[in-house]
Amino acid sequence: MPRANDAVEAVLLEYADLLAILSEDRFKPRSYEKAARAVGGYHADIGTLEPAEILKIPNVGKSIAEKIQEFLREGTIETLESLRAKIPPGVRDIIAVPGVGPKKAMILYQDLGIANIDDLRAAVESGRIAELKGFGARTESNIRRGLERLQQQTGRALASVAMDLAEDFIERIRSNVDVERIDYAGSLRRMVETIGDVDLLVASDDPVPVMDAFTGIDIVERVLAKGEAKSSVLTRQGLQVDLRVVPAEAWGAAMIYFTGSKAHNIRIREMAVRKGLKLNEYGLFDAKSGTLIVAQTEQEVYERLGLPWIPPTMREDRGEVEAALDGSLPDVLTQKQLRGDLHTHTNLTDGLASLEQMLETASAMKYAYYAVTDHAPNLFMQRMTDEKMLAQRERLRKLQPKYPRMTLLHGTELNIDPEGNVDWGPEFLDGFDVRVASVHSMFGQSKDEMTRRIVRAMENPYVNVIGHPTTRKINQRQPVEFDLDEVFAAAARTGTALEVNAYPDRLDLKDEHIVWAKRYGVKFAVDTDSHATTHLDHMRYGVAMAQRGWLTKDDVINAWPLGKLRTFLRKGR
DNA sequence: GCCGTTTTCGGCCCGACTGTTTTCAGTCG
Known part of the structure; x- marks a missing residue:
C-alpha cells in the first residue's frame, strides 16, 4: 500500500x-x-x-x-x-x-x-x-x-529476537564483571519493529574489563571494533552488538544519546545549540564555559531543554518535539493500563496450551477480563464445529468462579471470506461476548476487492475487531492491499476496532498505520493473538507499537473498564 | 539546501574508532 x-x-x-x-x-x-x-x-x-x-x-x-x-x-x-x-x-x-x-x-x-x-x-x-x-x-x-x-545479511531481526539477545548479553556481562548499570538502548529501546543492531549501555569507571568481558562472550563471532569507550561485535547469528561505556554520572545523557533516534537526537541537540548549550553523551553543557549542567537522568536533560520526558518509543522526530513544546504530547498507553487481552487461542484449535493453562497464565497478569477466541469453522484445518464451540463456552463458564477478579469472555476469531462474509449468522454470533474477524486466505485479491471485503466485514453488526488487518508477516509475507482511508473511515463509522496485533512477526497494524487510522477516530484493540502461554508476554510489543502510534488509553478498547467495553462490543445493537 | 527568540547570511549534532598518516579524513551511529 x-x-x-x-x-x-x-x-x-x-x-x-x-x-x-x-x-x-x-x-x-x-x-x-x-x-x-x-x-x-x-x-x-x-x-x-x-x-x-x-x-x-x-x-x-x-x-x-x-x-x-x-x-x-x-x-x-x-x-x-x-x-x-x-x-x-x-x-x-x-x-x-x-x-x-x-x-x-x-x-x-x-x-x-x-x-x-x-x-x-x-x-x-x-x-x-x-x-x-x-x-x-x-x-x-x-x-x-x-x-x-x-x-x-539475512535482513533485520525481529524485535523479540533482538530482545532475547540483548537480555542474554546483559546477563553474561553482569555475571562476569562489576558494572554499576547496564541496559539496552537504540532501536530496541524504541521498539522499532525490526532491529539492525543491538545497542548496550554500561555505566562504569573501569571500562577495560567490561570491554574484555563483552568481546570475550562465546557467542561473539568477530570483534569489529574495540576501544575504551565503545566496542562492536558480530554474533554468530549475524547480528551486530555495540557496547558503550560511560561514567555513571552521565547515565541519562548517554541513554538519550544511545537510544536515538538519530533524527530525534539531532533535533534536541539543535535546540540545545539555540539555547547556548551543547548536548552530547556526557551531558548537557554550557556551550561557552563548557560547564556541565545536567547529565544524571533523562528527565533532567529534557527538562533543562524545556521539554517533558519523551517516551523512547516516540523519539523518531515525527512531531514529538513540537508536541512536547506546545504541551500536546499524549500520555501514551502503558502496559499497566491494559485491562485484558481480546484475542487468544487454546489447543481446541491451533493453540499449544489448554484452556485451563491459558487462563492460569492470564490471571497472573492481573487482567480484569480475558477473551478466549478460538478459530471458527471456515478455517477448515482447525476442525472447529458449533458443538465444540458451545462446549468450550460451557467449560469457560464453569471455570469463571475460579477467577473472581477476571471476567472470562467467550469469543471467536472469524474468517472473513472473499466476499466479506463470516462463518456464522446473527443468531450464533450473538452468543459470543466478543468477535474478532480476520483475513486468512485469498491474500492476492485486488485492492478494490480487498477493501470491499474488509469494509463489508466491519459492517456486520457482530464483528467487533478486525484481527491483524494487513496480514503481513515481517520478513515473510507482504501486507495485503486495501484502501487505507476507506477502511479506516469505515472502522470509525461502524464502531469496529482495528487490532494492534502484538505477535512479534506480525505487529499489525504497524505504527504509521495506527497514526493514520487514529486521525479517523478509529478505536484499537491491542492483543497478543497468543497460541501458547508464553505468548501472553508479547503484549509488551503490542503496547510499544501502540505507543509508536501515539495511542492513549482512550483509543484502546481493552484499556477500558468492562462496562464501557461491553457497550462498544454491542455496536449500537 | 534549509533555517531563524543572537533571522535573510552563515551556520549546519557530536564524538568514537580505524587506518593511514605524522595531524586527520572517512565512516558510523
Whole structure:
C-alpha cells in the first residue's frame, strides 16, 4: 500500500546519496536526507497535497518542494537524471558495503573504474585496492569482510529476537564483571519493529574489563571494533552488538544519546545549540564555559531543554518535539493500563496450551477480563464445529468462579471470506461476548476487492475487531492491499476496532498505520493473538507499537473498564 | 539546501574508532 511519500522519500534519499558521492558540499546531501525522512514520516499523503502544503513539511524548502512536484508530475526529476548520468547505479550499492562511504566509493570508481559490487569483489581478490592512495592492506581486508557481511545479511531481526539477545548479553556481562548499570538502548529501546543492531549501555569507571568481558562472550563471532569507550561485535547469528561505556554520572545523557533516534537526537541537540548549550553523551553543557549542567537522568536533560520526558518509543522526530513544546504530547498507553487481552487461542484449535493453562497464565497478569477466541469453522484445518464451540463456552463458564477478579469472555476469531462474509449468522454470533474477524486466505485479491471485503466485514453488526488487518508477516509475507482511508473511515463509522496485533512477526497494524487510522477516530484493540502461554508476554510489543502510534488509553478498547467495553462490543445493537 | 527568540547570511549534532598518516579524513551511529 505505498503512499506517494514512500516513493518521494526513496528518490530524495537517492538524490542525497548521489550528492554525497559527487558534491564537495557536505551539507547539501544532508538537507536532502532530512527532507526525505520528513516526507517519509509525514502524516498526509504527499500525492494529494497542494504546493503550498508541501512547503510546510519540515526541512522541505523551495528547491526541494519544486523537485517533489516535478517528481509527482513527471515520475522523475531532471537534475536527478543528470546526477545519475555521472555515476553508474552500482556505485550507490557500494556505499552499502560496511566500511565504504561516499568518498571511498568515488575514489574506487574514479581510480579503478569500480562501478558495482562485482567489480569491487574482483578488485579485492586481485589486491588492487591496497595500492590506492589513502587505502591500505587493512582497508582492503575490511572491504572484503564488509562484502562477506553484505552477502550473508539475512535482513533485520525481529524485535523479540533482538530482545532475547540483548537480555542474554546483559546477563553474561553482569555475571562476569562489576558494572554499576547496564541496559539496552537504540532501536530496541524504541521498539522499532525490526532491529539492525543491538545497542548496550554500561555505566562504569573501569571500562577495560567490561570491554574484555563483552568481546570475550562465546557467542561473539568477530570483534569489529574495540576501544575504551565503545566496542562492536558480530554474533554468530549475524547480528551486530555495540557496547558503550560511560561514567555513571552521565547515565541519562548517554541513554538519550544511545537510544536515538538519530533524527530525534539531532533535533534536541539543535535546540540545545539555540539555547547556548551543547548536548552530547556526557551531558548537557554550557556551550561557552563548557560547564556541565545536567547529565544524571533523562528527565533532567529534557527538562533543562524545556521539554517533558519523551517516551523512547516516540523519539523518531515525527512531531514529538513540537508536541512536547506546545504541551500536546499524549500520555501514551502503558502496559499497566491494559485491562485484558481480546484475542487468544487454546489447543481446541491451533493453540499449544489448554484452556485451563491459558487462563492460569492470564490471571497472573492481573487482567480484569480475558477473551478466549478460538478459530471458527471456515478455517477448515482447525476442525472447529458449533458443538465444540458451545462446549468450550460451557467449560469457560464453569471455570469463571475460579477467577473472581477476571471476567472470562467467550469469543471467536472469524474468517472473513472473499466476499466479506463470516462463518456464522446473527443468531450464533450473538452468543459470543466478543468477535474478532480476520483475513486468512485469498491474500492476492485486488485492492478494490480487498477493501470491499474488509469494509463489508466491519459492517456486520457482530464483528467487533478486525484481527491483524494487513496480514503481513515481517520478513515473510507482504501486507495485503486495501484502501487505507476507506477502511479506516469505515472502522470509525461502524464502531469496529482495528487490532494492534502484538505477535512479534506480525505487529499489525504497524505504527504509521495506527497514526493514520487514529486521525479517523478509529478505536484499537491491542492483543497478543497468543497460541501458547508464553505468548501472553508479547503484549509488551503490542503496547510499544501502540505507543509508536501515539495511542492513549482512550483509543484502546481493552484499556477500558468492562462496562464501557461491553457497550462498544454491542455496536449500537 | 534549509533555517531563524543572537533571522535573510552563515551556520549546519557530536564524538568514537580505524587506518593511514605524522595531524586527520572517512565512516558510523
